[in-house]
Amino acid sequence: MKIALLGYGKMGKTIEKIALERGHTVVTRIGRNDSMEDITKADVIIEFTSPESVMNNLKYLIPTQIPIICGTTGWNENLGEVTDMIKEHKSSMVYASNFSLGVNIFFELNKKLAAMMSQFKEYDVKMQEIHHTEKKDAPSGTAITLFEGLAKSVSKENWHLGTDLKEDSVSIEALREEDVKGTHSVTYQNEIDSIEITHTAHTRDGFALGSVIAAEWIINKKGIYTMKDVLGL
Template sequence: MKIGLLGYGKMGKVIERIAQERGHEIVARINKDDSKNDLEKSDVVIEFTAPESALENLKYCINKQIPIICGTTGWNSSIEEIYKLVSDQNAALVHASNFSLGVNLFFELNKRLAALMEPFEDYQLAVQEIHHTEKADAPSGTAITLAEGIMENTHFKGWHLGKENEKDSIGIEALREHDVKGTHLVSWNSDVDQIEIKHTAHSRDGFALGAVIAAEWLLDKKGSFTMKDVLGL
């Protein structure tokens, strides 16, 4: 499979290595100010850039009908516009707040735990995420997905950036520390005990492998998908 990389920073280089280990060829390595023309050689594009670049990158690939894997977060307010464009162009997209297999299992565990905890009013919810200081958006897309999973199974109706919950809104505490690949913690706390689930990424390899697996899965498909579809969860 011929893969084009949109974003050739730390993440892009890890994706390159893992894709090549799996027998794929990298035919384009595109950074912010580079021409995108070489992407047309690709069977699929994997995009990890920044929120301010993601929409333009998505529209370019969708309009060219190049299947695209998007790992950039911070653009979800435009998701319906992108879904419509994918449908109109008969294109293919997998987007996810996190491509790690472990995180996607964590998402499902989080939903189940939230449903179990909802009847027990003595427990107070806390959500925290920690990332490296270079991460542009806060809270992380992964933390937002966790909050949305909780909202589906509890009385909470929204989320906000901040440590404390506010009535029906989940507070997400976002911390930035040097060289943290990604840590997410959901805890339910009472006066007598605490229940918590936590995911800690040790390297970028898990995210990169998931993105390459998604690219392999998407190759012969049309439509908009998430990692839940890719993994059959």
């Protein structure tokens, strides 16, 4: 499989390593301000850039009909527009707030725990995410996906940044520390005890492997998908 890497920072370089280990070829590596001219040589495009550039990238890439794996977060409010573009151009894309296989299992565990806790209203739920200091969006896309997975079960309509407890909103504490790959926790607590589930990423390899697996899966498919589709969860 011929892969184009759009975004060639730390994540792009890790994706390249994993892709080569799995027998694929990287035909172009596009960093900031580089030309996208060689993108048409690829069978699939893996996009890990920034919230500021992702929509312009997708508007350029979708009409090419080359399958896209989009790992950039911070564009959820544009999902409807992107979905319409995918349908219009008969293209294909996998998007995810997190491509890690472990995190996607964690998403399902989060939903099951929230369903169990729905009958115990004496517990308050709160969340925390920790990332490296270079991460620009807060809370993380992964944290927002976790919130979406528990919101209905715990009867919370919104999330807010910070640690204050609010009646209709889940607090998400977003911390930025040096060289943290990503840690997410969901905690239910009352005066008696606490129940907490946590996912901790030790390296970027998990995100990279998931994106390459998604790239292998999307070939010859049309439409817009998530990692839940890729992994059959």
